[in-house]
Amino acid sequence: MTVLVENWNYLVVICLMMGGLFIVISQNNLVKKLVGLAIFQTSVFLFYISVGKIAGGTAPILKETGDLLYSNPLPHVLILTAIVVGVATTALGLALVLRINAAFGSIEDDEVLAMKAEDGEPRGRRDDDAEDRT
Amino acid sequence: MAVTLTNMLLLALLVFILVLVIRTRKLFPVVVLAGAYSLVSAAMFVNLDAVDVAFTEAAVGAGISTVLFLAAMAYLPGTEKEPPEAKGLMHILPALVVCLVGGALLIAAAVELPAVGDPSAPAHNHVAPRYLEESGSFLHIPNVVTTVLASYRGFDTFGETVVVFTAGLGVLVLLAGHTRTALRRRKDDSGNTGKGGGDA
Amino acid sequence: MTLAQIIANLPALVVAIPLLLAPVAALLPYAGLTWALAVAGTGGALFCAVMLMGATAGGKSFSYALGSWPPPWGIEFVVDPVSAFTVLVMAALAFVATLFARTALLAEIAEADAGKAYSAWLLACGGLSGLVMTGDAFNLFVFLEISALSSVILIALGAGKDRRALIAGYNYLVIGAVGATFYVIGVGFIYAVTGSLNMADLAERIPQVPQTTVVMVGFGFMMAGLLVKAAIFPVHVWLPAAYAFAPSAVSALLAAIATKASLYVIARVMFGMFAGVPDLAGFAAEFILVPLALAGIFLGTILAIYENDIKKLLAFSSVAQIGYIALGFGLASTAGLAAGFIHIGNHALIKGGLFLAVGCYAVALGSRVNLGGMAGLGRRMPITTTAFLVCGLSLIGLPLTAGFISKLYLVRALLEADMIAVLLLVMASSALSVVYLWKIVEVLWQKAEGEAAVTEQPALYMPLWIVAIANIWFGIAPAPLVDGAQRAAMYLAGGL
Amino acid sequence: MRDNPILRVTAKILFAPIIVFGLYVQFHGDYSPGGGFQAGVIIAAAFILHALIFGLEAGRRLVPGWVNLAMLAGGVIVYGGVGVAGMMLDGLFLDYNVLSYDASKGQHYGIILVEFGVGLTVTGVMLALFHAFAGFAEAHYKPSSGSKGGTSGEDGS
Numbered sequence: 001m002t003v004l005v006e007n008w009n010y011l012v013v014i015c016l017m018m019g020g021l022f023i024v025i026s027q028n029n030l031v032k033k034l035v036g037l038a039i040f041q042t043s044v045f046l047f048y049i050s051v052g053k054i055a056g057g058t059a060p061i062l063k064e065t066g067d068l069l070y071s072n073p074l075p076h077v078l079i080l081t082a083i084v085v086g087v088a089t090t091a092l093g094l095a096l097v098l099r100i101n102a103a104f105g106s107i108e109d110d111e112v113l114a115m116k117a118e119d120g121e122p123r124g125r126r127d128d129d130a131e132d133r134t
Numbered sequence: 135m136a137v138t139l140t141n142m143l144l145l146a147l148l149v150f151i152l153v154l155v156i157r158t159r160k161l162f163p164v165v166v167l168a169g170a171y172s173l174v175s176a177a178m179f180v181n182l183d184a185v186d187v188a189f190t191e192a193a194v195g196a197g198i199s200t201v202l203f204l205a206a207m208a209y210l211p212g213t214e215k216e217p218p219e220a221k222g223l224m225h226i227l228p229a230l231v232v233c234l235v236g237g238a239l240l241i242a243a244a245v246e247l248p249a250v251g252d253p254s255a256p257a258h259n260h261v262a263p264r265y266l267e268e269s270g271s272f273l274h275i276p277n278v279v280t281t282v283l284a285s286y287r288g289f290d291t292f293g294e295t296v297v298v299f300t301a302g303l304g305v306l307v308l309l310a311g312h313t314r315t316a317l318r319r320r321k322d323d324s325g326n327t328g329k330g331g332g333d334a
Numbered sequence: 335m336t337l338a339q340i341i342a343n344l345p346a347l348v349v350a351i352p353l354l355l356a357p358v359a360a361l362l363p364y365a366g367l368t369w370a371l372a373v374a375g376t377g378g379a380l381f382c383a384v385m386l387m388g389a390t391a392g393g394k395s396f397s398y399a400l401g402s403w404p405p406p407w408g409i410e411f412v413v414d415p416v417s418a419f420t421v422l423v424m425a426a427l428a429f430v431a432t433l434f435a436r437t438a439l440l441a442e443i444a445e446a447d448a449g450k451a452y453s454a455w456l457l458a459c460g461g462l463s464g465l466v467m468t469g470d471a472f473n474l475f476v477f478l479e480i481s482a483l484s485s486v487i488l489i490a491l492g493a494g495k496d497r498r499a500l501i502a503g504y505n506y507l508v509i510g511a512v513g514a515t516f517y518v519i520g521v522g523f524i525y526a527v528t529g530s531l532n533m534a535d536l537a538e539r540i541p542q543v544p545q546t547t548v549v550m551v552g553f554g555f556m557m558a559g560l561l562v563k564a565a566i567f568p569v570h571v572w573l574p575a576a577y578a579f580a581p582s583a584v585s586a587l588l589a590a591i592a593t594k595a596s597l598y599v600i601a602r603v604m605f606g607m608f609a610g611v612p613d614l615a616g617f618a619a620e621f622i623l624v625p626l627a628l629a630g631i632f633l634g635t636i637l638a639i640y641e642n643d644i645k646k647l648l649a650f651s652s653v654a655q656i657g658y659i660a661l662g663f664g665l666a667s668t669a670g671l672a673a674g675f676i677h678i679g680n681h682a683l684i685k686g687g688l689f690l691a692v693g694c695y696a697v698a699l700g701s702r703v704n705l706g707g708m709a710g711l712g713r714r715m716p717i718t719t720t721a722f723l724v725c726g727l728s729l730i731g732l733p734l735t736a737g738f739i740s741k742l743y744l745v746r747a748l749l750e751a752d753m754i755a756v757l758l759l760v761m762a763s764s765a766l767s768v769v770y771l772w773k774i775v776e777v778l779w780q781k782a783e784g785e786a787a788v789t790e791q792p793a794l795y796m797p798l799w800i801v802a803i804a805n806i807w808f809g810i811a812p813a814p815l816v817d818g819a820q821r822a823a824m825y826l827a828g829g830l
Numbered sequence: 831m832r833d834n835p836i837l838r839v840t841a842k843i844l845f846a847p848i849i850v851f852g853l854y855v856q857f858h859g860d861y862s863p864g865g866g867f868q869a870g871v872i873i874a875a876a877f878i879l880h881a882l883i884f885g886l887e888a889g890r891r892l893v894p895g896w897v898n899l900a901m902l903a904g905g906v907i908v909y910g911g912v913g914v915a916g917m918m919l920d921g922l923f924l925d926y927n928v929l930s931y932d933a934s935k936g937q938h939y940g941i942i943l944v945e946f947g948v949g950l951t952v953t954g955v956m957l958a959l960f961h962a963f964a965g966f967a968e969a970h971y972k973p974s975s976g977s978k979g980g981t982s983g984e985d986g987s
Binding site (some may be wrong): 173189239240242243247248255256257258259260261262264265285286287288289290292293294295296300301303304306307308311314315 | 353357360400401403406407408409444446447448450451452457460461464470472473476477478480483484486487490491523524526527528529530531539543545547548551552554555573648793
């Protein structure tokens with residue numbers, strides 16, 4: 001059982017990951033899917049940083065006073081990159097949600113898919129808010 | 135001991151926020167909770183000695199994401215329609231199965247991982263020592279994260295800047311262009327009162 | 335930049351040229367100028383790819399340390415017969431698709447967006463070639479995201495013509511992000527027990543890792559993410575909508591090279607990084623890749639038969655063809671890998687050509703191309719339709735076409751692995767593919783009432799004919815493509 | 831929102847310190863937590879605060895569209911430029927050792943320039959995102975009551 005005690009940090013983070021994934025897959029609302037995606041990715045960052053933590057270590061900023069024990073800087077670099085990639089994905093997703101709301105009038109996955117299917121029947125009806133190519 | 139205690143507290147808070155997000159139907163609180171989730175995880179990053187990451191997570195994750203969600207949400211329908219779990223178990227069964235299987239696999243592996251904070255873990259003893267040592271002796275830069283970010287793995291950050299550029303480009307293409315035509319269309323038929331919801 | 339410096343930095347230039355020209359293209363307002371930049375970017379990458387292919391002629395491989403930090407501390411680009419072959423195939427198809435994009439893209443998107451569209455185009459090409467060249471596990475995630483986000487922009491540009499492109503883009507984005515995050519989780523576990531991110535370094539360290547469950551789960555999650563990006567059977571749902579509602583030029587680019595990069599990465603992860611644990615890679619190949627590939631082949635072919643929208647039909651056919659490549663890799667033998675790489679090259683030609691032809695029809699008809707709308711096009715647009723037929727015959731694998739070569743090597747690999755049942759299934763599926771091709775051909779020469787005269791623009795069918803001729807050329811004289819693929823397979827299988 | 835004197839005054843007071851703090855974070859990234867990403871977001875937050883308080887048109891007057899696009903693309907060009915400069919000085923791509931006679935000094939130049947490129951891009955992107963979202967929501971949904979560009983925060987959801 002000692003392993004469980006030492007790694008409880010990982011176990012809780014994994015539950016958070018799966019919670020985020022659950023939101024992405026099960027929720028119908030497009031905005032809530034994006035929130036779930038953000039939570040899922042943030043939880044993965046927590047996992048990476050927990051891997052990089054050294055007990056008794058301090059932040060990896062070198063100080064002149066003697067040799068301190070520093071935590072591992074590599075996961076921090078990877079996660080700096082991943083955070084901004086996550087925000088980039090969220091921003092693009094939100095832009096698409098706004099356009100979808102303007103085009104379909106709803107941001108519920110099932111309603112929009114229904115409208116999408118109904119689009120299929122008539123021969124490629126032109127998009128109602130298609131900007132005229134002026 | 136203090137570190138583990140704060141870790142436990144913060145993780146409990148994160149789990150609580152996650153459950154709230156799943157339960158809430160109104161989108162405005164969901165967005166605020168997402169911001170809170172990022173902020174609490176930023177606090178946990180500080181606790182785990184990742185100060186640069188905490189800074190970025192607070193500024194970018196909690197700050198800008200929430201501003202974008204709110205700016206987008208200002209005119210979107212405010213409440214989620216029928217949440218799937220209300221429609222019965224069948225709707226959320228596939229998601230539940232995927233998450234439980236995935237979670238079980240991850241936990242089976244996590245139990246085998248070296249303990250959190252164990253200095254002899256392989257993650258700390260292969261590549262990281264050179265970064266720490268050389269950042270002081272050769273590069274004379276105290277913040278090791280910045281040296282690894284900009285110099286050792288500088289190409290990662292170059293790719294990452296391109297990703298940010300792509301997101302900015304995408305939003306400009308998707309939204310700004312569309313706004314121009316909508317405004318022009320509104321000027322054309324400015325005679326009648328502009329229709330609020332949806333455009334012509 | 336002296337020639338010597340260019341030669342010394344070829345691996346970086348293949349990726350850097352498109353990625354650096356993209357912001358310049360975003361700044362320029364004139365569509366014609368930005369298209370010229372796009373041609374310059376993809377052309378420069380093609381030139382470097384050809385030079386790299388020469389550099390790895392004798393099976394040589396070398397590493398290019400970015401920022402001159404030696405791996406595993408810094409990030410390295412790996413230049414070997416496998417990556418050089420794949421990058422050359424992708425750069426060539428990207429260049430031809432860019433030539434085609436001149437009129438096709440402008441016909442379907444707003445003039446003002448052209449500069450930014452070509453910028454996203456360059457980002458997609460640069461991101462995909464970076465995905466192939468990189469030798470670092472986390473850098474691969476960054477390039478996955480660059481190519482994914484720029485592809486989302488390109489797909490969503492189709493919203494000018496058909497609003498369903500927005501939903502296709504959204505699904506592509508969310509499913510792609512979940513796949514990429516699964517990949518990151520896998521890399522995180524592998525890093526936690528090995529301490530390194532460099533692929534070559536991981537190949538040595540992974541076998542010595544005592545925690546076998548962590549290696550298995552890490553491998554499983556990395557593969558799950560890559561299967562999503564490669565659109566292999568159960569997680570291919572995003573592909574048909576994405577290829578169907580994107581602008582035609584974008585469909586041609588994505589269909590030809592996007593999923594190929596992920597398939598290449600699957601091969602490199604399975605037979606490169608995890609070569610040290612052959613039973614793991616062997617199990618994944620035999621019990622995951624082969625069944626999924628077969629399911630994808632049949633599902634794709636059958637759905638293609640019942641589909642009416644021509645681009646969706648070709649997208650389902652892509653799911654089937656990706657199944658052939660995955661089946662080749664699934665055999666986990668040198669012959670199987672060779673068959674997979676040959677089909678990576680041939681399918682890029684076949685599907686690229688078919689989507690270019692559909693692009694010509696879309697520009698000529700001025701609206702979305704539905705099977706009903708294509709009636710009688712065979713007579714009205716003879717040049718385009720002949721090229722369409724050449725690529726179609728290559729799709730079903732008629733002798734003297736590139737498709738036949740792929741089928742030949744796949745059958746030979748299956749025989750060598752004496753999987754006769756799978757062999758019969760593959761033969762049955764390629765017979766089925768004749769059905770949906772015949773359905774299109776029938777419509778093309780159908781008597782249609784009130785056919786409007788349609789002009790064929792040379793700027794459109796010239797690139798199409800380049801691809802069509804390549805389909806025939808590699809059917810008759812397959813030596814260059816087959817040798818490149820077999821060298822790649824021998825090099826990769828060396829790890830088996 | 832904008833004719834509220836308290837907000838206007840505090841915004842004017844806060845505007846400059848935020849920018850200074852952003853620049854501090856940008857150029858002090860070697861010695862303390864910080865760097866291009868965080869600085870870019872902070873400086874963009876200052877401009878977003880200004881746009882929130884004084885309205886989108888005022889925001890656009892302060893940072894016009896083409897300037898925003900130039901920052902967006904300029905950052906990547908600066909970053910790539912440092913990489914190409916490394917190649918031109920007979921180093922490899924993104925090789926900072928060759929940037930100056932002494933390798934460690936070259937690393938300093940490289941890191942400062944690269945972080946500046948990242949800061950430029952992130953500032954440009956975050957500002958472009960805000961203006962695109964607020965502008966889109968306003969143009970599409972706000973009844974054209976002729977009011978000087980309502981901000982997104984004004985009506986709430």
